[in-house]
Amino acid sequence: MSLPTDEDLTAGLAFPILIGDIGGTNARFGLIPDAGSEPHLFPIVPTGGYKSIEEALISGVLPKDMARPRSAIIAVAGPIKGDEIPLTNAGWIIRPIDMITALDLTEVIVINDFEAQALAIADLSDENRVKVGGGEVLADHSCAVLGPGTGLGVAGLVHARQTWFPVPGEGGHVDLGPRTARDLAIWPHLETIEGRISGEQVICGRGLLNLYRAICAADGKPALYADPAEVTQAALAHEDAAADETLKLFSTYLGRIAGDMAMVFMARGGVFLAGGIAQKILPALQGPEFRAGFEDKAPHSALLKTIPTFVVTHPAAALSGLSAYARAPQRFGLTTEGRCWRP
Missing domain, CATH: 3.30.420.40 (ATPase, nucleotide binding domain)
Incomplete structure (x- = not known):
């Protein structure tokens, strides 16, 4: 570059x-x-x-x-x-x-x-974000932003010489692998892309449905829902055990990738979850699974505990970032x- x-x-x-x-x-x-x-x-x-x-x-x-x-x-x-x-x-x-x-x-x-999303978080006010878990922002330190939507977007925001430098990339396509016995039971049933499972195969709208179907297949049960919104609604209402587990594991896996990005960018300024899905599943992200996945990064778990995470609630954050750049x-x-x- x-x-x-x-x-x-x-x-x-x-x-x-x-x-x-x-x-x-x-x-x-x-x-x-x-x-x-x-x-x-x-x-x-x-x-x-x-x-x-x-x-x-x-x-x-x-x-x-x-x-x-x-x-x-x-x-x-x-x-x-x-x-x-x-x-x-x-x-x-x-x-x-x-x-x-x-x-x-x-x-x-x-x-x-997601470069535009990174521009937005340079000026993101408290009323446009919800903190999830512990940690405190260190001013003028690097940040990371990621968000599940149609795909999984990732970007960094680095501060140097009194200037914010957005760092674009395709971090949503990093490999996502199993870690627990439950993961190992589910993984064979996930739909792959050219033989591999990337973050975007699981952590996005269609990925949530991919995960739900894999959980049902692993348990030998029929998949009742054919739309990500239906899975999310059933999970948030605790109406279906498979949907409930789907959203909890979705939060766990999103936390793992968010923790990876926190370490890549040394994001002491915070990690920000952008996009509509993060806002819609905010109650699930406020449960223990997301931060547990985020912080479980031995030998650097103590470091990850100090890094704050936020859900961006601004209704048009990317446009806000473009506007900030266009005007200054x-x-x-x-x-x-x-x-x-x-x-």
């Missing part, structure tokens, strides 16, 4: 600025009129409802009576390589040059979606090399 240049750190986008968070299922957009204004947020649109981001913006998002954007910064669920950016868990292919042509923009920047880019070491397009 190359270090950001002075131009990367200080250059600003032209207002009004379109901001967008493109996930595997939904797309969220906003428009920032100027550096002193909060973004105007538009209704959420499903990515499956439009053929392209340009069609979604022109037909379903931007009102005709509002000032048109002059530039854009978009966060996408997937790696950014080249002029065509396919989304990991959705059908859109982001082509910044097409966006520039269709919307008459002067500049488009594309970053990873000098605060962040966000390199735009290879990720910025102009006419």
